[in-house]
Amino acid sequence: xxxxxxxxxxxxxxxxxxxxxxxxxxxxxxxxxxxxxxxxxxxxxxxxxxxxxxxxxxxxxxxxxxxxxxxxxxxxxxxxxxxxxxxxxxxxxxxxxxxxxxxxxxxxxxxxxxxxxxxxxxxxxxxxxxxxxxxxxxxxxxxxxxxxxxxxxxxxxxxxxxxxxxxxxxxxxxxxxxxxxxxxxxxxxxxxxxxxxxxxxxxxxxxxxxxxxxxxxxxxxxxxxxxxxxxxxxxxxxxxxxxxxxxxxxxxxxxxxxxxxxxxxxxxxxxxxxxxxxxxxxxxxxxxxxxxxxxxxxxxxxxxxxxxxxxxxxxxxxxxxxxxxxxxxxxxxxxxxxxxxxxxxxxxxxxxxxxxxxxxxxxxxxxxxxxxxxxxxxxxxxxxxxxxxxxxxxxxxxxxxxxxxxxxxxxxxxxxxxxxxxxxxxxxxxxxxxxxxxxxxxxxxxxxxxxxxxxxx
Numbered sequence: 001x002x003x004x005x006x007x008x009x010x011x012x013x014x015x016x017x018x019x020x021x022x023x024x025x026x027x028x029x030x031x032x033x034x035x036x037x038x039x040x041x042x043x044x045x046x047x048x049x050x051x052x053x054x055x056x057x058x059x060x061x062x063x064x065x066x067x068x069x070x071x072x073x074x075x076x077x078x079x080x081x082x083x084x085x086x087x088x089x090x091x092x093x094x095x096x097x098x099x100x101x102x103x104x105x106x107x108x109x110x111x112x113x114x115x116x117x118x119x120x121x122x123x124x125x126x127x128x129x130x131x132x133x134x135x136x137x138x139x140x141x142x143x144x145x146x147x148x149x150x151x152x153x154x155x156x157x158x159x160x161x162x163x164x165x166x167x168x169x170x171x172x173x174x175x176x177x178x179x180x181x182x183x184x185x186x187x188x189x190x191x192x193x194x195x196x197x198x199x200x201x202x203x204x205x206x207x208x209x210x211x212x213x214x215x216x217x218x219x220x221x222x223x224x225x226x227x228x229x230x231x232x233x234x235x236x237x238x239x240x241x242x243x244x245x246x247x248x249x250x251x252x253x254x255x256x257x258x259x260x261x262x263x264x265x266x267x268x269x270x271x272x273x274x275x276x277x278x279x280x281x282x283x284x285x286x287x288x289x290x291x292x293x294x295x296x297x298x299x300x301x302x303x304x305x306x307x308x309x310x311x312x313x314x315x316x317x318x319x320x321x322x323x324x325x326x327x328x329x330x331x332x333x334x335x336x337x338x339x340x341x342x343x344x345x346x347x348x349x350x351x352x353x354x355x356x357x358x359x360x361x362x363x364x365x366x367x368x369x370x371x372x373x374x375x376x377x378x379x380x381x382x383x384x385x386x387x388x389x390x391x392x393x394x395x396x397x398x399x400x401x402x403x404x405x406x407x408x409x410x411x412x413x414x415x416x417x418x419x420x421x422x423x424x425x426x427x428x429x430x431x432x433x434x435x436x437x438x439x440x441x442x443x444x445x446x447x448x449x450x451x452x453x454x455x456x457x
Contacts, residue, residue: 011263011264011265011283011345011346011347011362012261012262012263012264012345012346012347012348012358013227013261013262013263013264013267013317013318013321013342013344013345013346013364064088068084068088071084072084086102086104089102090102093357093359096359096360097344097360099342099344099346099358099360100346100357100358100359100360101357101358102355102357102358103348103355103356103357103358104354104355105354105355107356108354108355108356111348111358114226114228114262115228115229115262115263116228116229116230117206117207117208117209117228117229117230118204118205118206118207119176119204119205119207120176120177120178120179120202120203120204120205121175121176121177121202121203121205122142122143122144122175122183122185122200122202122203122205123138123139123142123143123144123145123203123205124136124137124138124139124142124144124149124175125137125138125139126155126172126175128168128172130165131164131165131168132154132155132156132163132164132165132168133154133155133163133168133171133172134152134153134154134155135149135150135151135152135153135154135155135187136151137151138150138151139205139207142203142205143200143201143202143203144200147198147200148198149185149187149198150189152189152190153187153188153189153190154187154188154190155171155185155186155187156186156187156188156195157184157185157186158171158174158175158183158184158185158186159174159183159184160184160186176202177202178202179202179203179204180201180202180203181201181202182199182200182201182202183200183201183202184197184198184199184200185197185198185200186198208234209224209225209226209227209228209230209231209234209262210222210223210224210225210231210234210235210238211223211225211238212235212238212239212241212242213242214242214246214249215253215430215437215441216426216441217246218247218249218250218251218448219249219250219251219252219253219441219444219445219448220239220242220249220251220252220253220302221252221253221255221437222235222239222252222253222254222255223255224254224255224256224259224270224319224322225259226259226260226261226262227259227261227262227263227266227267227270227318227319228262228263228266229263229266231262231263231266231269231270232265232266232268232269232270232272232273233269235269235270235273235301236273236301239273239301239302240301248302248303248305249302249305250305250306250445250448250451251302251305251306251307251308251444251445251447251448252302252305252306252307252308252444253307253308253309253310253437253440253441253444254274254307254308254309254310254322254326254332255310255437256309256310256311256315256319256322256323257310257311257312257314257315257336257436258312258314258315259314259315259316259318259319260314260316260317260319261316261317261318261319261320261342262317262318263318264281264283264318264321264345264364266318267281267318267319267321267322268280268281268294268321270322271296271321271322271325271326272296272297272299273299273300273301274300274301274302274307274326274331274332275296275300275325275326275329275331276296276298276299276300276304277295277296277298278295278296278325278328278329278367279293279294279295279296279325279328279329279367280294280295280296280321280325280367281293281294281321281324281325281364281365281366281367282294282364282365282369283345283362283363283364283365284362284363284364284365285345285361285362285363286361287361290345290347290361290362291362296325296329305448305451306333306444306447306448306451307326307331307332307333308332308333308334308335308440308443308444308447309322309323309326309327309332309333309334309335310335310336310436310437310440311323311334311335311336311337311338311339311377311379312336312337312339312385312436313337313338313339313340313376314340315336315339315340315377316339316340316341316342317340317342319339320339320340320341320342320343320372320376320377321364321366323339323377324366324367324370324372324377325366325367327366327377327380328366328367328368328370329367333380333381333443333447334377334378334379334380334381335379335380335381335382335383335436335439335440335443336379336382336383336436337379337382337383337384337385338376338377338378338379339372339376339377340376341372341373341374341375341376342372342373343363343364343365343371343372343373343374343375344360344362344363344364344373345360345361345362345363345364346358346359346360346361347359347361347362381439381443383435383436383439385436386435387432387435388431388432388435388438389432390428390432427442
């Protein structure tokens with residue numbers, strides 16, 4: 001990511017039901033770029049609210065006190081004052097919008113883990129299935145991977161206690177703990193009834209939000225699962241490594257499907273990695289510090305090669321900022337389904353060392369000045385959420401001239417080549433595993449063919 005200066009706001013973006021991620025600092029606006037895109041017509045704001053707050057009505061205070069006392073005295077179970085006050089604060093924030101919330105010490109810890117992608121545990125992604133815990137995948141070079149845990153394994157016991165539907169949440173929480181602490185897992189491999197006891201030691205685990213690989217020679221695939229502190233720098237490193245190894249790609253697919261969002265600064269950094277110039281996003285709120293405009297710097301990682309962004313209804317918030325920036329700057333085609341439509345920014349405001357408020361402080365606008373709040377971004381090319389199966393077909397005895405008896409040979413044919421290897425088998429394999437990605441690759445190839453010969457990879 002390009003160098004940034006620092007502002008005192010912790011800006012975060014994420015979809016509901018997926019934990020938002022706090023940033024330590026927001027990227028400052030380059031000199032002379034603080035103006036909003038032309039279509040946006042919003043009043044200027046000061047560092048304080050634009051109007052004086054109205055006095056709280058005494059009747060409202062009396063009603064609150066009465067309700068408080070009624071709950072204390074008449075609720076079926078005794079509730080302590082601390083629990084009631086926390087519930088009152090939580091309810092006040094929850095009544096504003098789906099994204100504002102009160103964070104206690106555990107909530108702040110979870111936020112920090114999701115922000116950095118680092119936590120202390122075993123290095124496994126776990127899914128609750130039928131009241132049990134199933135391993136989705138182990139992370140390379142972690143205690144789980146070194147112990148031989150594999151995708152599809154089921155956790156039967158944790159520290160000698162059987163995992164069942166009644167305790168599954170508590171068992172799940174036990175997988176994390178302090179670095180160096182020990183835990184015993186009893187697992188069973190798929191299609192096996194042999195129980196395996198494993199003694200593991202928890203470690204600090206770092207989870208990358210970026211995966212980069214070749215779809216096929218000349219075409220890159222970039223998957224971003226969420227936007228963490230190091231997402232942009234990790235993208236630059238991994239994409240540069242792929243280019244160093246395989247050469248400059250003719251095109252790339254950026255997969256943002258089911259990406260719940262994350263840090264605003266990470267979204268700006270990723271957008272900047274694919275743009276040479278132009279506005280990335282602007283934010284506007286009641287506080288002066290919430291009014292920002294982010295611009296791209298020269299230096300497109302793909303050097304102008306065609307780019308397709310895959311989206312769906314789970315593409316939210318920070319992922320929508322990237323989609324909107326690349327779409328409005330005519331840098332990429334958006335394929336898939338309409339995005340989630342979360343067009344607001346949250347700020348984490350500390351109350352003390354162990355408590356904070358995450359509150360919505362701004363709306364954001366794409367480079368064209370569009371708010372995507374509750375509307376999302378419509379794809380340039382819509383794709384239904386489909387699963388493709390290979391068509392049944394009987395054996396074919398003659399499929400080309402080469403199958404006819406006494407056919408004339410091609411005088412320029414290269415020895416050892418298979419004329420039936422036309423790429424359709426590989427296309428069918430990709431389509432049956434990921435229909436949307438196969439469609440994106442086909443469109444990407446067409447875009448690459450339309451490039452001028454001077455810049456074609």
